[in-house]
Amino acid sequence: MIKKxxxxxxxxxxxxxxxxxxxxxxxxxxxYLFKKHNFLEELFRPDRHEMWMRSFVISLxxxxxxxxQNSLNKREELKEKFRKQSEFLNTVIEAxxxxxxxxxxxxxxxxxxxxxxxxxxxxxIETCYHLTHRxxxxxxxxxxxxxxEEVKKTKQPAIVEHIHYDTAGNAINAEVHGYPIFDxxxxxxxxxxxxxxxxxxxxxxxxLIKTIRELERSNTELEQxxxxxxxxxxxxxxxxxxxxxxxxxxxxxxxxxxxxEFINYAVEGVIRMQRxxxxxxxxxxxxxxxxxxxxxxxxxxxxxxxxxxxxxxxxKKGVVTYSNLPAVTADEVQLVQLFxxxxxxxxxxxxxxxxxxIQIEARRQKVSNNSMEKESAHGExxxxxxxxxxxxxxxxxxxxxxxxxxxxxxxxxRSKYPGAGMGLAICKKIVGRHGGQIWVESELGxxxxxxxxxxxxxxx
Amino acid sequence: MSDxxxxxxxxxxxxxxxxxxxxxxxxxxxxxxxxxxxSVVEDGVEAVEFLHRQGKYANVLRPDLILLDLNLPRKNGVxxxxxxxxxxxxxxxxxxxxxxxxxxxxxxKVYNLHANCYIIKPVDFHEFIRIIKGxxxxxxxxxxxxxx
Numbered sequence: 001m002i003k004k005x006x007x008x009x010x011x012x013x014x015x016x017x018x019x020x021x022x023x024x025x026x027x028x029x030x031x032y033l034f035k036k037h038n039f040l041e042e043l044f045r046p047d048r049h050e051m052w053m054r055s056f057v058i059s060l061x062x063x064x065x066x067x068x069q070n071s072l073n074k075r076e077e078l079k080e081k082f083r084k085q086s087e088f089l090n091t092v093i094e095a096x097x098x099x100x101x102x103x104x105x106x107x108x109x110x111x112x113x114x115x116x117x118x119x120x121x122x123x124x125i126e127t128c129y130h131l132t133h134r135x136x137x138x139x140x141x142x143x144x145x146x147x148x149e150e151v152k153k154t155k156q157p158a159i160v161e162h163i164h165y166d167t168a169g170n171a172i173n174a175e176v177h178g179y180p181i182f183d184x185x186x187x188x189x190x191x192x193x194x195x196x197x198x199x200x201x202x203x204x205x206x207x208l209i210k211t212i213r214e215l216e217r218s219n220t221e222l223e224q225x226x227x228x229x230x231x232x233x234x235x236x237x238x239x240x241x242x243x244x245x246x247x248x249x250x251x252x253x254x255x256x257x258x259x260x261e262f263i264n265y266a267v268e269g270v271i272r273m274q275r276x277x278x279x280x281x282x283x284x285x286x287x288x289x290x291x292x293x294x295x296x297x298x299x300x301x302x303x304x305x306x307x308x309x310x311x312x313x314x315x316k317k318g319v320v321t322y323s324n325l326p327a328v329t330a331d332e333v334q335l336v337q338l339f340x341x342x343x344x345x346x347x348x349x350x351x352x353x354x355x356x357x358i359q360i361e362a363r364r365q366k367v368s369n370n371s372m373e374k375e376s377a378h379g380e381x382x383x384x385x386x387x388x389x390x391x392x393x394x395x396x397x398x399x400x401x402x403x404x405x406x407x408x409x410x411x412x413x414r415s416k417y418p419g420a421g422m423g424l425a426i427c428k429k430i431v432g433r434h435g436g437q438i439w440v441e442s443e444l445g446x447x448x449x450x451x452x453x454x455x456x457x458x459x460x
Numbered sequence: 461m462s463d464x465x466x467x468x469x470x471x472x473x474x475x476x477x478x479x480x481x482x483x484x485x486x487x488x489x490x491x492x493x494x495x496x497x498x499s500v501v502e503d504g505v506e507a508v509e510f511l512h513r514q515g516k517y518a519n520v521l522r523p524d525l526i527l528l529d530l531n532l533p534r535k536n537g538v539x540x541x542x543x544x545x546x547x548x549x550x551x552x553x554x555x556x557x558x559x560x561x562x563x564x565x566x567x568x569k570v571y572n573l574h575a576n577c578y579i580i581k582p583v584d585f586h587e588f589i590r591i592i593k594g595x596x597x598x599x600x601x602x603x604x605x606x607x608x
Binding site: 231234235237238239241242243244245246249250267270271274 | 480484487491560561581582583584585586588
């Protein structure tokens with residue numbers, strides 16, 4: 001405002017100046033052109049007021065001229081600015097790699113369509129439905145919601161999914177974004193429409209789902225197979241074992257010690273096989289249980305395990321201690337299995353002349369580098385519990401640290417330490433199913449410490 | 461005599477299709493010096509006929525105990541169990557499920573249908589003898605059976 005005022009004051013001052021100039025100009029002309037003698041006499045002649053009037057009017061005209069010129073200039077400037085801005089916006093719109101439209105919501109007429117939108121069309125572009133759907137009618141119905149109708153109704157931006165067709169007639173999965181443009185009465189008069197091609201995304205999604213289904217199916221089949229195989233294998237085993245034992249019992253007097261030895265080996269073999277199959281069954285069942293994680297108290301679990309292993313613990317005069325064990329979101333039955341395998345191992349692999357002492361502890365930490373996810377979907381840090389089962393047993397040599405977690409891998413002869421070699425493999429599978437990691441630290445002759453992590457999860 | 465309780469020898473009906481398993485039970489009884497009368501039928505349909513004393517089973521004695529396997533041809537063990545436990549004159553006979561399956565859902569199902577107990581056949585024969593003797597001791601000397 002002040003700028004304008006100063007502007008006009010400036011023009012007024014110039015005008016006045018010009019007026020005064022012309023006031024002196026006329027007598028000047030009179031003196032030089034018309035050879036009158038006295039400048040001052042001319043300046044202050046009696047009919048001077050006419051001259052003053054004339055000067056005044058002329059200066060007014062000149063003033064007006066300046067003003068008009070100024071206005072014209074300003075208009076030109078604005079026009080230029082406007083043109084530049086328009087050009088800029090146009091460039092931006094044309095540069096967009098996805099189709100961009102401005103559509104009149106009343107008659108579906110396309111007001112603006114950028115290059116990407118016009119691609120492949122010939123001639124005039126009329127309505128939006130003609131352009132994108134090659135259709136004679138506006139989109140409608142549940143599966144093809146018209147974005148204009150949505151935006152008109154809700155006065156908010158809307159996103160709908162349509163099928164568009166490209167020049168070759170191929171169908172494209174299109175995500176249509178509509179944005180309203182309002183008039184003074186807050187009615188929607190136009191809509192800005194951007195179309196994103198999400199065909200590849202939808203395709204990828206479909207393939208992903210297909211793959212998942214396939215994997216699920218395959219998994220189920222495998223697990224069923226493992227279950228059935230193990231189950232059916234037990235039957236003939238039982239026959240062999242039972243009858244060989246019956247033979248031994250019934251014909252004990254008629255058989256020599258060698259025969260008895262043979263029978264013992266046979267029976268032993270069968271019992272071992274049976275245990276193996278039983279372990280295999282357990283291993284295969286780790287995955288088949290439906291994922292029902294609930295909050296489980298680890299203290300209760302460990303108490304239960306100590307109870308289960310009471311006999312073995314008492315036999316070796318072992319002591320199992322635990323402290324500050326948390327509650328975690330887990331599958332309770334499998335957690336029992338996990339702790340039981342680890343603790344029973346600790347008891348089993350104790351040193352001959354040392355009473356087994358087993359300590360179970362837990363501490364909370366940020367998810368470490370070993371684990372896969374470090375942040376939840378919301379970018380929060382995921383915390384995990386690191387459990388440790390430490391013993392003072394025979395220990396493990398470092399070269400075996402990875403092997404022991406593999407199915408059927410054993411480090412000792414069967415006569416020294418019985419077992420099928422599945423306990424730790426089962427532990428690893430259970431820990432893996434809970435999203436954690438398991439590893440061991442150990443020194444031969446001193447003892448071992450088994451660590452595993454269970455990430456903190458929200459229930460459900 | 462007058463308190464209505466039966467004393468041996470007891471009638472045991474075994475419903476089992478594997479003759480090897482039947483033989484094992486017989487031998488187990490023998491090893492434990494148990495003198496029971498063991499009748500055997502091979503499938504569920506025969507079992508029902510036996511219990512109803514139909515056809516060739518017209519003159520059989522009512523069993524005091526039933527050993528039932530779950531994997532049977534024609535009519536499976538669960539169906540037989542249901543039938544026995546649904547008839548008023550048969551359901552007082554204790555039914556012992558003697559089978560191979562360890563599956564929790566099998567165990568639960570069977571107890572839900574009022575089986576008297578569920579026993580898993582062991583691999584070890586000595587263990588098996590112990591179980592058979594245990595069954596005999598429990599059901600025939602500790603527990604009291606109703607008169608049929």
